[in-house]
Amino acid sequence: MKLAEVRKLLGFKVPPLDARARRLARCHEIEDLRRVARRRIPGPVFDYVDGGADEELALEANRRAFHRWAFCPDSLVDVSGCDPATSLLGDDIPLPLVLAPTGYTRMMHTDGELAVGRAAARAGLPYGLSTVASTSIEQLATTGHDRLWFQLYVWKDRGMTRDLIERAADAGYRVLEVSVDAHVSGNRLRDVRNGLTIPPSLNLTSLLKIGAHPGYWTRMLRSPALEFANAPPSVGSGVTIENMTSQFDPSVAWAQLDEVRSIWPGRLLVKGPLNPQDARRAVEAGAEGVHLSNHGGRQLDRTLPPIEVCAEVRAAVGEEATVVLDSGIRHGADLAVAIALGADAGAIGRAYLYGLMAAGEPGVDRAIELISAQFLRTMQLLGVESVLALRERGAALLRDLTALSGT
């Protein structure tokens, strides 16, 4: 037998020559990307992404809440033409998935938001730029991605808030998301312990952990300094990366949502409400819908996992309103649970950041590819042929394991 024949028989594949591609080829789920990211990135930076607020109870509960749901599939359904495409806020997308806004993304990898934006554009998925992004509204628009969203924090300086909204509109952003869960910063103890706070107060252990990753530092030192990229050209307001979060307005209330609505010409979502009454009020105030989120467990600890309130919120806002849900999605099956419980789409934060930290832009591609393949397979094995069918038959396809076990 020739060597080529033995190779064929054993199904042996020559590993890719490129080290990054080899690394990614070994990642078969988001947890694999997380493991690689943990190895490759200085501990304090990894913790900034991976961690949650206070006792991290909300962070853990977000994952547990997805695992509470078990599938009860339909058999003998022709799923050969199964189609995961859907439409969200007027745009056709190949998968009910959004890449959620995450601040300072250039700290995770120097290509930062541009890498995420390009990967999202390739996949045809919406991507939300954070107010506290390390890439500006205009820079990200140069990717040519035509499904960009902008996430807004309301500032004490209302002129600056207005300026951000107008710039996002001028740059062609499709959707504005107003975050309502971060008017005060969450207390992320991993960051406090690592000294990765604003302003930084790194301790010796953190410095040693950081020093152990020279590759990361070489890349960082060669690229432009991390900055609050969305500061208006005339930074008269004195906002810097150090004092930024103290500029968020804790007095922000429903009246500000009306103001934003009157300025923003496009589609509007409210990001971060958790109770059904607030969700309904947001829609009554003129928002197209809500982005259910507990900020991935990074703000108020002990908050309910959004997936727990998804069905109630859908009932409260009605079928016409848009419901996007995040916090804890790490698998295509989680996405299927969210749709089955009434969401129009799910969003991911950490899942793509793990990919970015593991391998830069191709790592984000890989994260999307994994969730996409998992979602399609879940739909087919569930016996649903479309996202609409998953929404409509969702309740019949799920069982609550806690109710079954009587706990």
Ligand SMILES: Cc1cc2nc3c(=O)[nH]c(=O)nc-3n(C[C@H](O)[C@H](O)[C@H](O)COP(=O)(O)O)c2cc1C
């Ligand atoms: C590192 C990091 C930074 C984030 N920054 C922002 C932000 O600037 N604005 C915002 O609205 N949400 C922010 N979020 C929350 C995400 O938009 C999203 O709600 C959350 O990541 C979803 O949970 P998941 O990480 O479990 O997918 C951030 C999340 C992470 C992990």
